Amino acid sequence: MDTITLTGMSFYGYHGVMPEEQRMGQRFYIDLELHLPLEKAGMTDRLEDTVNYAEVYEVVRKITEEQRYALIEKLAGEIGRQMLSGFPVIDSVSVTVHKPSAPVCGTIRDISVTVETKRDHE
Secondary structure, eight states: EEEEEEEEEEEEEEEOOSHHHHOOEEEEEEEEEEEOOOOHHHOOGGGSSOOOOOHHHHHHHHHHHHHSSOOOOHHHHHHHHHHHOOOOOOOEEEEEEEEETOOOOOOSSSSSSEEEOOOOOO
């Protein structure tokens, strides 16, 4: 399967368990790997034979900035589900949500979760 990757998308959101996270918010970074067949687009050079990166970005932005979740696992899962429901050509998606300002007692550069979401082919 072919892959389109969007790396380092940056959004300000209000996701977290702690009251301060929900009140003050923080920066989140999101990486996507979209798995889909790209052979046709590679031959036709037509946008309609692939996915529009700008549309993908906007879906991720809306979910991250306009919704609120306690867990970044839920945020990643919702992004994955929206990718599959909004872009039928995508077979599976890997979503990594980075939360570098997570409230932990200690020095840490980043905390992230990666969620894989696959389309059911029945």
